[in-house]
Amino acid sequence: MLLDKKSKILLSIERAINEIKLGLPVIIKSGNESILTISPETANDKLLKAIAKQHQIRLTITQNRLNFINNNNKTTTHQTIIISPQNLKDIPQICGLEEISQISNTDGKSASDIENEAIELSRIAELIPSMITFDYNNEYDTENISVITEEEIQEYKRIISLELKEACRTKLTLRHEIKSQIIAYRSNIGGKEHYAIVIGKISDAPVIRIHSSCYTGDLLDSLACDCHDQLHTAIEFMNKEGGGIILYMLQEGRGIGLINKLRAYTMKEKGFDTVDANEALGFNDDERLFEPAATILKKLNINQVQLLTNNPKKAKGLEECGIKVIKCVPHIMETNKHNESYIKTKSERLGHKI
Structure with missing residues (x-):
């Protein structure tokens, strides 16, 4: 099968994502440097013990996770920690998969560029943002191991956004007999699907809402947020x-994925707000990209919008992707006792105009 460069990048990264989710190592190359990396979330103990007999195991975590562990904000870069064979049991605690009880060592050094890209790969895969790395040498049979480059990881998110194509469309009658049309988008090779729900007639500058999927709110009608x-x-x-467009983006939990969002909910049960909960797990407060939404709008021949949002970052994100935001239309919901603190955090810490 003949593939162009962009398709080859998508195919390489999609394969690597699937393999780290299966608990398999992948090789990342950058110039003359190469490392093997595996996710601590999916690696099994037997494999790690076997690796530890032959290699020095390193664990790379984000600065947010290390700052949480150390209860300070001193670290400004991702950190790589050497894990001794006898301390392999510490890995789940260090990276946030288990509660911290006793950790032998978190002293590390700033992660290298290639280790930073390993973290980025874990983010793309929506796994906990940490990666185990160890040295690669020619003893490994690369025919059975995915090999990706630093450049491919960096290019993946941009390409997957720009390569969205219409997959299908159909009419859809919504509650209260509202007539709409739903259009599905995806790339030819991997990535997430996103949807445009077109209601009524579309003007030159339609009202739109960028709505990140929320399984707990949209489907289960959770009172913990205002998404539903x-x-x-x-x-x-x-x-x-008279018309408008909902861009329904599969960017659960502000881009960290449903499982990680539920992990953040467990942190909120302990008193953390939504920002601190994300950062305690190693994420940023918002991991979303706006290129996919902008690409869909351009596919619909829309270059300027009225944005239904309280979040100025959405307007800025669209503007940076070439979509003119004529104005932001406030979209304020009533609170309840279960989401009052969440809404307050969105206002005070995430800059929402509420």
Whole structure:
């Protein structure tokens, strides 16, 4: 099969994502440097013990995770910690898969560029953002191990956004007999699907909402957030206005994925707010990209919008991707006792205009 450069990058990274999710190592190359890396979330103990007999095991974690462990904000770069064979049991605690009870050592050094890209690969795969690395040498049969480059990891998110294509579209009648059309987008090789829900007639500068998927809110009607209300009031508002578009993006938990979002919920049960919960697990407060949303708008021949949001970062993100935001339309929901602190955090720490 003949593939162009962009397709080869997508195929390489998609294969690597699948393999680290299966608990298999992959090789990352950067110039003359190469490392083997495996996710601590999926690696089994037997494999790690076997690796530790032949190699020095290193664990790379984000600065946010290390700052949480050390209860300070002194670290400004991702850190790589050497893990001795007798301390392999510490790995799940260090990277956030288990509660911290006793850790032998978290002293490390700033991660190298190639180790930073290993972390980025874990983010793309929506695994806990930490990676085990060890030296690569020619004794390994690379025919059975995915080999990717630093450049491919860096290019993946940009390419996967730009390569979105319409897969299908169909009419859809929503609650209250609201007529709409849903259009599905995906790339030809891997990545997430995203959707445009087109309501009524579309003007030159339509009202749009970028809505990140929320399994707990949209589907289960959780009271812990305001996502369900925002989605349905946006649909009703657009219907009354004569038209609009919901961009339903599969970016659960502000881009960290559903499982990691549920992990953050367990941190919130201990008193952390939504920002601190994400950072305690090693993530940033918002991991979303706006290129996919901008690409879909351009596919629909829309270059300027009225953005239904309280979040100025969404407007900035679209503007940076070439979509003019004429104005932001406030989208404020009533709070309840279960989401009051969440809404307060969005206002005070994430800059939402609430």
